Amino acid sequence: MNYVLATVLQFNQGKNSVIIKARGKSISKAVDVAEITKNRFLQDAVEVSNVTIGTETLTGGEGGERNVSLIEITLKRTS
Amino acid sequence: MNYVLATVLQFNQGKNSVIIKARGKSISKAVDVAEITKNRFLQDAVEVSNVTIGTETLTGGEGGERNVSLIEITLKRTS
Numbered sequence: 286m287n288y289v290l291a292t293v294l295q296f297n298q299g300k301n302s303v304i305i306k307a308r309g310k311s312i313s314k315a316v317d318v319a320e321i322t323k324n325r326f327l328q329d330a331v332e333v334s335n336v337t338i339g340t341e342t343l344t345g346g347e348g349g350e351r352n353v354s355l356i357e358i359t360l361k362r363t364s
Numbered sequence: 365m366n367y368v369l370a371t372v373l374q375f376n377q378g379k380n381s382v383i384i385k386a387r388g389k390s391i392s393k394a395v396d397v398a399e400i401t402k403n404r405f406l407q408d409a410v411e412v413s414n415v416t417i418g419t420e421t422l423t424g425g426e427g428g429e430r431n432v433s434l435i436e437i438t439l440k441r442t443s
Binding site: 311313316319336355358 | 392396
Protein backbone atom coordinates (compact mmCIF):
# COMPACT_ATOMS: atom_id res chain seq x y z
CA MET A 286 0.00 0.00 0.00
CA ASN A 287 2.91 2.35 0.70
CA TYR A 288 4.02 1.84 -2.88
CA VAL A 289 0.58 2.88 -4.10
CA LEU A 290 0.78 6.09 -2.08
CA ALA A 291 4.32 6.74 -3.32
CA THR A 292 3.11 6.33 -6.89
CA VAL A 293 0.11 8.62 -6.37
CA LEU A 294 2.43 11.17 -4.76
CA GLN A 295 4.69 11.20 -7.82
CA PHE A 296 1.74 12.01 -10.07
CA ASN A 297 0.44 14.63 -7.63
CA GLN A 298 3.85 16.28 -7.73
CA GLY A 299 3.43 16.73 -11.45
CA LYS A 300 5.23 13.74 -12.95
CA ASN A 301 3.78 12.59 -16.27
CA SER A 302 4.82 8.97 -15.90
CA VAL A 303 5.96 6.59 -13.17
CA ILE A 304 7.79 3.29 -13.68
CA ILE A 305 7.10 0.53 -11.15
CA LYS A 306 9.84 -2.12 -11.07
CA ALA A 307 10.03 -5.43 -9.22
CA ARG A 308 11.99 -8.67 -9.21
CA GLY A 309 11.12 -12.24 -8.31
CA LYS A 310 8.17 -12.86 -6.04
CA SER A 311 7.45 -9.14 -5.73
CA ILE A 312 6.36 -9.04 -9.36
CA SER A 313 2.73 -9.74 -8.43
CA LYS A 314 2.91 -6.90 -5.90
CA ALA A 315 4.06 -4.49 -8.63
CA VAL A 316 1.02 -5.43 -10.72
CA ASP A 317 -1.22 -4.85 -7.68
CA VAL A 318 0.36 -1.41 -7.14
CA ALA A 319 -0.23 -0.43 -10.76
CA GLU A 320 -3.80 -1.71 -10.81
CA ILE A 321 -4.82 -0.17 -7.46
CA THR A 322 -3.27 3.18 -8.42
CA LYS A 323 -5.06 3.14 -11.75
CA ASN A 324 -8.45 1.82 -10.62
CA ARG A 325 -8.94 3.26 -7.15
CA PHE A 326 -6.88 6.41 -6.75
CA LEU A 327 -6.37 7.94 -10.17
CA GLN A 328 -9.28 6.65 -12.22
CA ASP A 329 -9.31 7.96 -15.78
CA ALA A 330 -6.23 10.02 -14.93
CA VAL A 331 -3.52 7.42 -15.54
CA GLU A 332 -3.19 4.38 -17.77
CA VAL A 333 -0.72 1.53 -18.22
CA SER A 334 1.39 2.61 -21.16
CA ASN A 335 3.92 -0.22 -21.19
CA VAL A 336 4.77 -3.50 -19.49
CA THR A 337 8.18 -5.11 -19.95
CA ILE A 338 9.45 -8.39 -18.54
CA GLY A 339 13.02 -9.65 -18.44
CA THR A 340 15.67 -11.63 -16.63
CA GLU A 341 18.48 -10.40 -14.44
CA THR A 342 21.49 -12.49 -13.41
CA LEU A 343 22.44 -12.04 -9.77
CA THR A 344 25.94 -13.04 -8.72
CA GLY A 345 26.24 -14.47 -5.23
CA GLY A 346 29.15 -13.98 -2.85
CA GLU A 347 30.79 -17.28 -3.78
CA GLY A 348 30.60 -16.76 -7.49
CA GLY A 349 27.27 -18.56 -7.91
CA GLU A 350 24.81 -17.11 -10.41
CA ARG A 351 21.07 -17.00 -10.16
CA ASN A 352 18.54 -15.77 -12.70
CA VAL A 353 15.62 -13.72 -11.46
CA SER A 354 12.66 -12.44 -13.46
CA LEU A 355 11.75 -8.78 -13.44
CA ILE A 356 8.93 -6.54 -14.54
CA GLU A 357 8.70 -2.86 -15.37
CA ILE A 358 5.27 -1.26 -15.53
CA THR A 359 4.96 2.27 -16.88
CA LEU A 360 1.97 4.29 -15.73
CA LYS A 361 1.29 7.39 -17.78
CA ARG A 362 -0.97 10.36 -17.25
CA THR A 363 -3.85 10.23 -19.73
CA SER A 364 -3.91 13.28 -21.96
CA MET B 365 8.57 -26.20 -14.72
CA ASN B 366 5.62 -28.18 -16.05
CA TYR B 367 4.24 -24.96 -17.45
CA VAL B 368 7.51 -24.35 -19.29
CA LEU B 369 7.33 -27.80 -20.85
CA ALA B 370 3.67 -27.29 -21.76
CA THR B 371 4.57 -24.02 -23.47
CA VAL B 372 7.50 -25.57 -25.35
CA LEU B 373 5.21 -28.42 -26.41
CA GLN B 374 2.68 -25.98 -27.88
CA PHE B 375 5.38 -24.40 -30.05
CA ASN B 376 6.77 -27.80 -31.04
CA GLN B 377 3.28 -28.79 -32.16
CA GLY B 378 3.35 -25.89 -34.58
CA LYS B 379 1.56 -23.10 -32.73
CA ASN B 380 2.77 -19.63 -33.70
CA SER B 381 1.93 -18.01 -30.38
CA VAL B 382 1.17 -19.05 -26.81
CA ILE B 383 -0.55 -16.91 -24.16
CA ILE B 384 0.50 -17.49 -20.54
CA LYS B 385 -2.08 -16.25 -18.04
CA ALA B 386 -1.95 -16.00 -14.25
CA ARG B 387 -3.75 -14.32 -11.37
CA GLY B 388 -2.63 -13.09 -7.97
CA LYS B 389 0.55 -14.51 -6.48
CA SER B 390 1.10 -16.77 -9.50
CA ILE B 391 1.85 -13.73 -11.64
CA SER B 392 5.58 -13.94 -10.88
CA LYS B 393 5.49 -17.62 -11.87
CA ALA B 394 3.98 -16.71 -15.25
CA VAL B 395 6.86 -14.30 -15.87
CA ASP B 396 9.33 -17.06 -14.91
CA VAL B 397 7.66 -19.46 -17.36
CA ALA B 398 7.86 -16.94 -20.20
CA GLU B 399 11.49 -16.03 -19.46
CA ILE B 400 12.71 -19.61 -19.03
CA THR B 401 10.94 -20.72 -22.21
CA LYS B 402 12.42 -17.82 -24.14
CA ASN B 403 15.94 -17.88 -22.72
CA ARG B 404 16.67 -21.53 -22.08
CA PHE B 405 14.51 -23.69 -24.32
CA LEU B 406 13.63 -21.70 -27.41
CA GLN B 407 16.41 -19.14 -27.69
CA ASP B 408 16.04 -16.87 -30.72
CA ALA B 409 12.96 -18.87 -31.71
CA VAL B 410 10.34 -17.07 -29.63
CA GLU B 411 9.95 -13.55 -28.26
CA VAL B 412 7.59 -11.75 -25.90
CA SER B 413 5.17 -9.98 -28.22
CA ASN B 414 2.78 -8.53 -25.63
CA VAL B 415 2.26 -8.19 -21.89
CA THR B 416 -1.10 -7.10 -20.50
CA ILE B 417 -2.08 -6.55 -16.88
CA GLY B 418 -5.55 -6.11 -15.45
CA THR B 419 -7.93 -6.67 -12.57
CA GLU B 420 -10.59 -9.32 -12.17
CA THR B 421 -13.38 -9.18 -9.59
CA LEU B 422 -14.03 -12.51 -7.91
CA THR B 423 -17.38 -13.01 -6.22
CA GLY B 424 -17.33 -15.16 -3.10
CA GLY B 425 -20.06 -17.52 -1.97
CA GLU B 426 -21.60 -15.04 0.44
CA GLY B 427 -21.72 -12.20 -2.05
CA GLY B 428 -18.38 -10.72 -1.05
CA GLU B 429 -16.21 -9.33 -3.80
CA ARG B 430 -12.47 -9.40 -4.10
CA ASN B 431 -10.24 -7.84 -6.73
CA VAL B 432 -7.33 -9.85 -8.03
CA SER B 433 -4.62 -8.74 -10.45
CA LEU B 434 -3.88 -10.71 -13.57
CA ILE B 435 -1.29 -10.89 -16.29
CA GLU B 436 -1.31 -12.19 -19.85
CA ILE B 437 2.02 -12.76 -21.59
CA THR B 438 2.02 -13.54 -25.29
CA LEU B 439 5.00 -15.47 -26.63
CA LYS B 440 5.36 -15.40 -30.39
CA ARG B 441 7.52 -17.35 -32.79
CA THR B 442 10.17 -15.09 -34.28
CA SER B 443 9.88 -14.90 -38.03
